[in-house]
Amino acid sequence: MSNLGIIIGREFKGRVAKKSFIITTILMPLFMLLLMAAPALIAMMSSPKERVLAVVDESNIVLPALVSAHPENIVIMPVAEPLDSVMHSDKYDAVLAVPADVTKTASATLYQHESASMEFESQLSGIIEQAVRDQRLKAYDIENLDQILKNVETDVSLSTVRITDEGEEESTSSGLSFGIGIVCAFILYMFLLMYGQAVMTSIIEEKSNRVLELVVSSVRPTQLMLGKIIGVGLVAVVQVVIWTILMAAMSMFVLPMLVPDSVMAQVNMMNAGTLDATQASVDTGVLQAISFFGSVGSILTLFGWLLVFLVGGFLFYAAIFAAIGSSVDNIQDASQLTSFAILPIIVSLVLAMVVLQDPNTTMSFWLSVIPFTSPMIMLCRIPFGVPTWEILLSVVVLYLSFIFMAWLAGKIYRVGIFMYGKKPNIKDLIRWARYK
Amino acid sequence: MEDILQVEHVTKRFTGHTALDDVSLSVPTGKIYGLLGPNGAGKTTLIRIINHITAPDEGRVLFQGTPLTEKDVAHIGYLPEERGLYKKMKVGEQAMFFARLKGLKSSQAREELKKWFEKFQISDWWDKKVEELSKGMAQKVQFIVTVLHRPSLLIFDEPFSGFDPINAELLKREILELRDQGATVIFSTHNMDSVERLCDDITLINRSHNILSGNVARIREAHGKDRYRLAFDGNPQELLTNLGARLLSNKVEAIEGNQFKAELHVKPDVERREIIDIVNRTVDLISFDRALPSMNDIFLNTVAEYNRAHNISNELTPVLG
Numbered sequence: 186m187s188n189l190g191i192i193i194g195r196e197f198k199g200r201v202a203k204k205s206f207i208i209t210t211i212l213m214p215l216f217m218l219l220l221m222a223a224p225a226l227i228a229m230m231s232s233p234k235e236r237v238l239a240v241v242d243e244s245n246i247v248l249p250a251l252v253s254a255h256p257e258n259i260v261i262m263p264v265a266e267p268l269d270s271v272m273h274s275d276k277y278d279a280v281l282a283v284p285a286d287v288t289k290t291a292s293a294t295l296y297q298h299e300s301a302s303m304e305f306e307s308q309l310s311g312i313i314e315q316a317v318r319d320q321r322l323k324a325y326d327i328e329n330l331d332q333i334l335k336n337v338e339t340d341v342s343l344s345t346v347r348i349t350d351e352g353e354e355e356s357t358s359s360g361l362s363f364g365i366g367i368v369c370a371f372i373l374y375m376f377l378l379m380y381g382q383a384v385m386t387s388i389i390e391e392k393s394n395r396v397l398e399l400v401v402s403s404v405r406p407t408q409l410m411l412g413k414i415i416g417v418g419l420v421a422v423v424q425v426v427i428w429t430i431l432m433a434a435m436s437m438f439v440l441p442m443l444v445p446d447s448v449m450a451q452v453n454m455m456n457a458g459t460l461d462a463t464q465a466s467v468d469t470g471v472l473q474a475i476s477f478f479g480s481v482g483s484i485l486t487l488f489g490w491l492l493v494f495l496v497g498g499f500l501f502y503a504a505i506f507a508a509i510g511s512s513v514d515n516i517q518d519a520s521q522l523t524s525f526a527i528l529p530i531i532v533s534l535v536l537a538m539v540v541l542q543d544p545n546t547t548m549s550f551w552l553s554v555i556p557f558t559s560p561m562i563m564l565c566r567i568p569f570g571v572p573t574w575e576i577l578l579s580v581v582v583l584y585l586s587f588i589f590m591a592w593l594a595g596k597i598y599r600v601g602i603f604m605y606g607k608k609p610n611i612k613d614l615i616r617w618a619r620y621k
Numbered sequence: 622m623e624d625i626l627q628v629e630h631v632t633k634r635f636t637g638h639t640a641l642d643d644v645s646l647s648v649p650t651g652k653i654y655g656l657l658g659p660n661g662a663g664k665t666t667l668i669r670i671i672n673h674i675t676a677p678d679e680g681r682v683l684f685q686g687t688p689l690t691e692k693d694v695a696h697i698g699y700l701p702e703e704r705g706l707y708k709k710m711k712v713g714e715q716a717m718f719f720a721r722l723k724g725l726k727s728s729q730a731r732e733e734l735k736k737w738f739e740k741f742q743i744s745d746w747w748d749k750k751v752e753e754l755s756k757g758m759a760q761k762v763q764f765i766v767t768v769l770h771r772p773s774l775l776i777f778d779e780p781f782s783g784f785d786p787i788n789a790e791l792l793k794r795e796i797l798e799l800r801d802q803g804a805t806v807i808f809s810t811h812n813m814d815s816v817e818r819l820c821d822d823i824t825l826i827n828r829s830h831n832i833l834s835g836n837v838a839r840i841r842e843a844h845g846k847d848r849y850r851l852a853f854d855g856n857p858q859e860l861l862t863n864l865g866a867r868l869l870s871n872k873v874e875a876i877e878g879n880q881f882k883a884e885l886h887v888k889p890d891v892e893r894r895e896i897i898d899i900v901n902r903t904v905d906l907i908s909f910d911r912a913l914p915s916m917n918d919i920f921l922n923t924v925a926e927y928n929r930a931h932n933i934s935n936e937l938t939p940v941l942g
Contacts, residue, residue: 191721195710195718199709390707390708391707395701395703398674398701398704399701402672403694403695403719405691406674
């Protein structure tokens with residue numbers, strides 16, 4: 186194996202074998218998944234408590250509505266006794282007191298022995314609201330009121346269809362794209378910062394450990410630098426690949442289990458273009474999300490682009506971090522110089538939020554070309570649909586910029602690793618880069 | 622035998638100063654070669670050039686007769702003065718890493734390492750992390766890493782610093798053994814005692830120039846020309862009077878009673894026979910020998926002379942470690 190390979194191997198193995206890597210890679214997505222599924226799981230496991238509700242209804246409007254609605258887990262007990270006597274009886278979990286003029290005041294009181302439950306309260310207030318509304322409408326004495334109301338009830342769903350270059354129609358939802366874009370930008374932000382700084386720390390450690398001189402007597406400095414960058418980069422790639430596999434597995438096996446068949450049928454209808462949005466039981470945005478995450482192809486495409494920009498962005502920034510790392514003796518001295526690398530990454534994330542509002546402006550275009558911002562900006566625009574040539578331009582510029590940056594960083598690194606004592610500034614770095 | 626390493630007219634400049642200025646030297650195969658000089662003279666730069674870490678601006682380095690290339694570093698073992706190991710890595714794993722960087726195959730490296738670890742009685746360190754080792758223990762590992770790939774040229778930069786006397790002795794024995802097995806050793810050190818005891822040849826670098834090169838014995842002889850050390854029974858004052866104008870300088874010390882020892886530096890044109898005659902006539906001679914200067918004196922004098930000649934004596938006094 187070549188020396189570059191040995192350097193990469195050491196860097197890679199040392200990191201992948203670490204407990205923290207295994208935890209963040211395997212456990213984090215599971216943990217997040219669990220966190221998302223937790224409310225549903227808890228709801229499923231704990232059977233809701235059945236409450237006995239005494240109703241003292243002076244209006245005679247709410248009680249019939251309650252009875253006919255027969256809400257889940259509530260046993261309704263009409264009582265004729267006065268409120269005071271019912272209130273302290275432990276036969277009931279709660280007492281609902283409805284005044285005679287409820288239609289006017291639209292208020293009622295719920296007395297409970299236990300702490301309040303939001304679900305229980307909203308259940309009741311929903312029914313009372315409906316009863317009062319019906320009563321008020323009835324007062325207008327309109328013929329065929331029920332029929333009219335049924336006709337009026339609507340739930341508008343706006344399905345957006347993007348016309349692609351190839352003339353195909355592609356159903357998109359800007360809400361979904363926005364969500365995916367933000368998540369992608371954020372993942373990239375984390376990776377660039379974490380792994381970029383990992384390269385820097387690793388170089389500083391070598392330098393302050395004085396193991397460097399031993400290593401460079403066998404490996405050329407630039408080779409060592411590239412080896413470290415590639416080694417750390419591979420760790421990031423492995424992490425993303427594992428996440429991709431987990432996501433794909435989820436989409437293949439877990440998602441179909443979680444989504445009810447009726448919803449799945451609607452997703453299929455939507456994809457076939459035969460869905461009547463007014464008949465759908467679920468919001469089309471949700472259907473689109475299910476459709477997206479249910480398709481292994483779309484997940485692979487997304488993660489494919491994520492990898493392309495992650496690797497490109499990482500290489501580009503890692504070269505900068507490497508140059509900085511080589512120039513300082515310890516991590517404390519690095520803080521000033523690291524802002525040259527960290528700042529553009531933070532700015533990129535902020536700009537990504539702006540770009541997501543309107544992904545197709547001239548500014549968005551240029552930000553997707555400039556290598557400092559392009560990984561995050563282009564990646565978060567991709568879910569909205571970007572012409573292929575723009576993506577290619579972005580990728581090519583990014584990777585060419587990496588080659589330039591690696592060359593420049595190599596020149597600084599070569600000199601920097603032998604410089605001890607003085608805390609360098611950006612001028613020193615530029616001067617070193619000019620050394621023959 | 623041909624010289625394993627030839628440095629020819631090597632110049633290396635950095636912004637602001639020249640680290641090496643037209644330095645040439647030849648290291649004979651199978652010998653121990655001392656690279657001496659005050660701090661900041663350019664030794665480390667020269668060692669880095671020999672290790673192919675940096676390239677000279679002018680001049681060239683020949684390794685076994687051909688210009689030094691990257692693949693030659695597999696035949697060089699280098700123990701830097703500033704040395705360290707990866708703290709979080711296990712000893713064995715780390716030694717394997719360095720061995721493979723020097724071109725050894727995994728199986729070969731493991732076999733060789735096992736041998737060395739047994740020899741140094743550190744086999745049970747294999748799975749220890751380096752941060753658990755003491756400094757001296759880490760030095761042993763570094764030494765093994767340096768010599769493991771059986772390099773034909775070994776470069777030790779201040780090898781004894783950080784070793785206790787027992788381990789320093791062990792190290793010295795190992796170095797001599799490697800020399801006996803055919804390896805050439807370059808020593809960079811401030812410890813002039815070890816230079817006298819170990820080195821066959823030396824080069825003294827001062828202010829980026831090679832100001833003295835050659836065989837240690839011959840250098841000491843050359844610097845000891847016209848210098849004599851004697852012990853006698855008699856009157857020292859009378860002796861000095863009789864020697865008179867032949868002397869350039871002298872130093873006399875009482876041993877006990879009537880016995881004295883003296884160091885004489887005589888004029889170059891005075892013959893030894895003449896001195897012995899005068900001494901014999903004047904006092905009762907106990908011993909008479911040439912006074913070979915120590916490498917330490919030669920180092921100090923040569924550097925001081927050079928600096929005086931170049932009008933730089935006030936700027937920098939040589940610092941001895």
